[in-house]
Structures are given as structure tokens and as C-alpha cells.
Amino acid sequence: MFESLQDRLGSILSNLTGRGALSEKDVSAALREVRRALIEADVALEVVRGFTERVREKAVGAEVLRSVKPGQMVVKIVHDELVEMLGSEGETIDLNAPAPVVIMMAGLQGSGKTTTTGKIAKRLTEKQGKKVLMASLDTRRPAAQEQLRQLGEQTGIATLPIVEGQSPVEIAERAVQAGRLGGHDVVILDTAGRTHIDEPLMVEMADIARASNPHETLLVADSLTGQDAVNLAKSFNERIPVTGIVLTRMDGDGRGGAALSMRAVTGKPIKLIGTGEKMDALEEFHPKRIADRILGMGDIVSLVEKAAENIDAEKAAAMAKKMQEGKFDLNDLADQIRQMQKMGGMGGIMGMMPGMGKMKDQMAAAGLDDSIFKRQLAIISSMTPHERAHPEILKHSRKKRIAAGSGTNAAEINKLLKMHRQMADMMKAMKGKKGGGLMGKMMGGLAGKMGMPGGMGGMPDLSKMSPKELEALRKQAEAAGLGGGAGMPKLPGLGGPSLPGLGGGPGLPGLPKKK
Numbered sequence: 001m002f003e004s005l006q007d008r009l010g011s012i013l014s015n016l017t018g019r020g021a022l023s024e025k026d027v028s029a030a031l032r033e034v035r036r037a038l039i040e041a042d043v044a045l046e047v048v049r050g051f052t053e054r055v056r057e058k059a060v061g062a063e064v065l066r067s068v069k070p071g072q073m074v075v076k077i078v079h080d081e082l083v084e085m086l087g088s089e090g091e092t093i094d095l096n097a098p099a100p101v102v103i104m105m106a107g108l109q110g111s112g113k114t115t116t117t118g119k120i121a122k123r124l125t126e127k128q129g130k131k132v133l134m135a136s137l138d139t140r141r142p143a144a145q146e147q148l149r150q151l152g153e154q155t156g157i158a159t160l161p162i163v164e165g166q167s168p169v170e171i172a173e174r175a176v177q178a179g180r181l182g183g184h185d186v187v188i189l190d191t192a193g194r195t196h197i198d199e200p201l202m203v204e205m206a207d208i209a210r211a212s213n214p215h216e217t218l219l220v221a222d223s224l225t226g227q228d229a230v231n232l233a234k235s236f237n238e239r240i241p242v243t244g245i246v247l248t249r250m251d252g253d254g255r256g257g258a259a260l261s262m263r264a265v266t267g268k269p270i271k272l273i274g275t276g277e278k279m280d281a282l283e284e285f286h287p288k289r290i291a292d293r294i295l296g297m298g299d300i301v302s303l304v305e306k307a308a309e310n311i312d313a314e315k316a317a318a319m320a321k322k323m324q325e326g327k328f329d330l331n332d333l334a335d336q337i338r339q340m341q342k343m344g345g346m347g348g349i350m351g352m353m354p355g356m357g358k359m360k361d362q363m364a365a366a367g368l369d370d371s372i373f374k375r376q377l378a379i380i381s382s383m384t385p386h387e388r389a390h391p392e393i394l395k396h397s398r399k400k401r402i403a404a405g406s407g408t409n410a411a412e413i414n415k416l417l418k419m420h421r422q423m424a425d426m427m428k429a430m431k432g433k434k435g436g437g438l439m440g441k442m443m444g445g446l447a448g449k450m451g452m453p454g455g456m457g458g459m460p461d462l463s464k465m466s467p468k469e470l471e472a473l474r475k476q477a478e479a480a481g482l483g484g485g486a487g488m489p490k491l492p493g494l495g496g497p498s499l500p501g502l503g504g505g506p507g508l509p510g511l512p513k514k515k
């Protein structure tokens, strides 16, 4: 799988990495090739389009890290987008429900449903010590139930005794009951396949799902069928609550399009992949590993990651200097917010601070989550470079345009601008003051201790702050839209001033020096 894509992408991108400076034209030309390669690999057109667009956006806007060639940046961006497209790491069968947990298998005839049923049962038995019962609901093909019975014998896993004349729904109900009485942890229902999707099949699936209430409904799709597999998954997903996808025959020489588009088109995770006919040829799906394999440029990716870490540290120093000069525009604010996101958002940062766990819960309860950062970044990136550098020119009509561009509203934009103004004012006030009073304290090097790239400005020690300082911090948090919300206690000094600065790196604006 992926061999041809691997070759194509490899040569397109290594052409790029070989060069010195990289123009937008170079990037566009390379992306045209990437696009062609993905289409040839049978990746869904809509997915290809979105993919290359996102890569272009990031590549053109990316600041090239020193010590890294522009082309290497592009490799890293393509890699990250591939991972994103493939889905999140660690998706696997979820058994977190009262026993017996029902897993319903669905898919076309010959997709590998029965084989996969056996593989999953064996895996859950051997790796997780589960007691599993398998049942075939295929009443159309006489040999189907017998096939599963034999598979059970071969693997030593229990199968539901065959009773002639029962309907699929009756078998499903009997299986769940037998699972309960027999003390099974898991019951796997292998439903009947068809050569194609038709209405009776969908009705049958829905009926079985209603009768057995599956915790997982896994769609088995043959990865060799490429886009057909993806379309199939889409149709199934519209009718029955699919929770995950198993792609079989990943050991074959397919072009990989199904694997690459499945997540993006269906929104459902690929939970497992079949990699052979043998009963243990079943693997978890690791997006990062697959992306590494497709690109085959792991060394460049890690090189860029390293460089990005260094640059974070440099940025921190540059930001500190800017602050000391009293300069702080919306680009700087965006940097702050990104830094904050990198550190795991509010949750990540508060989790690191002793005693903040509770506040994290309270914030979650008040509906304050990291989406605020995404919206703030969307606002800033909908501005022109000139607007970012000179936010004071933002009047009604510009705000209207930005709101439309970022999917936000004028009130949110005003809030962001107010927050920025307060931060900038504070920096101006600090100008010239050596050490920056409180800021000096805040900038203490927690970064090193935590191994955070880019210097997470040390958090202020709340217990040593005067009431005035605490009040100032609280106001900042409020201005950032993070204080005083429903159910939010007026907690002193929610971390750094203005949440994007919450411990957020160098740009912690600091507070006026205590008199």
C-alpha cells in the first residue's frame, strides 16, 4: 500500500528541499504535483483539494526557521497535514460499557467481515483477557454461519450455537442474552453482507442495531476498492451509527486512497487495519506512522521540529525585547496565543500549576475552553498585515469584514482589541523600568524546569502578590473574556495577565510595578 504515492511525494518534495530560497511559485508548482499524486493514489477529490489548500496557506505564510531550508519546512507542513487528515492517534475499540459490550460488524460481502470478527475476538481474548462470544447473523448464505463456527473452533473462541430458521434480529437478541448469561465481556455480531448496498440491507442493519444496542459499530471496508470503500462508508454512516472503520487488505498493493480519505470524508476514525489473511494480521492504525511511511522523510521532519523548538526560545527573547521597548502589536498577541495553545491550552497549563486543577474544572463548567483561542486567532488572521500592526485603524467597516472572515462578531473583536490595548498599555508603562517589577518575577525560568520549548514565563507566585496586583490580574483575565462568566468565581489572578498570556511565554505583559 502507498508505494507509488511514496515514490511520487518523495521525489516532488526532495526537489524542493534541495533548493535554497523557495518562492511562492515553487511551492505552487510542487503542490500541483502533490495534488496530482494524491489523485492518482485515489484520494477523494474533495479531500485532496482541502489538503493542498491548507498546505499552501501554511507554507506561504510560514516563517522559515533559520537553519532549515524552506523546502524542508514544506515537507514538515505536508507531513503534519497528512497526520491531520488521517485522524487522531490511539483510536481503538472502546469497551467502556456494561458487559456484555456489543460490537456490531457491518460491511459488504467479501470485505473481510467474518475474518475481522475472528481477528478482533482473538485480539480481545489474548491481549485484553476478555471473554468473547461471536455470532453470525448471516441467514442468507447458508455457509456463513458455519464459516464463523469453524473460525471459532480454530481460534478457541465461543460462537453462538446455530439455530435454523431464526431472523437476524432474533439471533442478535439471543446472542446478547447468551452473552449475559454466559458471563461474556464482549459479544461480536457478524452481520450479513451483500454485494452492494440496498434498502433491505440498511433496514436490516438498523433493526439489528436497535435490538442489540451495539456500543461499537464497526464498518469493515476493503481498502483495495479505494473510493468505493469511502463512498460505502459514507452511505452506511448515514443510516447506522458507525463508530469506527476497519480497513482490510492493507497488505495489498492498493494505492491507499481509501485509507487517506476515509477519516476526512466520513468523520469516523479508522480503528484497525487488516494486514493479511492470518488471524493475527490485525493492527492498530497510527496516523503518524503512516504519514512517516508515505513521506519517508522522518529525518527532515524531526530536524524542523528541533529548529522550531529553538526558534521558540529566540522568539521569547525577541518578544521580551519588544516589550521592553513598549511595542506589542496584534502579531505579537497572536504569537502569544499560539504559544499558549502549544503548551496544551488552558488545561495543559493549569494542570502544571499546583492548586489550579479545581479552577480548570470550574472554567470547564462555565463553558470557557480553548475554543476562545481559536476564535481569537481567526480574528487576527482575518486582518491585513497593516491592520495587525496598527489595530487603531480598525473601525466599523473593517471590523465587519473581519467578523465575516473569521466567523465571529463585532463584540468578540472589540473584546480582543480591548485586551490587546490593555496589554500594550501595560508594556508602555513598563518601558524603561528595569526588570519590570512583577514581570521580572513572571519571566522567571519555569521554562527550563518544565522542559517547555520557548520559555514559558514563570507563573507569578500568587501567594506573594499584593491585593492590588491580584486585582489587576483578575481584571486582565476578565478583559480576556475569561473572568466573571457564569459560575466563574472571582478568583484572583487567573494565571498570567490576560489569558493568552497565561503563563504564556515571554509575552507576559507583566503588571505595573508595585509602589
Ligand SMILES: Nc1nc2c(ncn2[C@@H]2O[C@H](COP(=O)(O)OP(=O)(O)OP(=O)(O)O)[C@@H](O)[C@H]2O)c(=O)[nH]1
Residues within 6 Å of the ligand: 107, 108, 109, 110, 111, 112, 113, 114, 115, 116, 144, 192, 193, 194, 247, 248, 249, 250, 251, 252, 273, 274, 275, 276, 277, 281
Ligand atoms: N490479504 C488479506 N486478506 C484478507 C484480509 N481480511 C480478509 N481477507 C480475506 O478475504 C476473504 C474474504 O473474507 P471474509 O471474512 O470471508 O469476508 P466477509 O466480509 O465475511 O464475506 P461474507 O461472509 O461473504 O459477507 C478471505 O479469503 C480472507 O482471508 C486482509 O486484511 N488481508
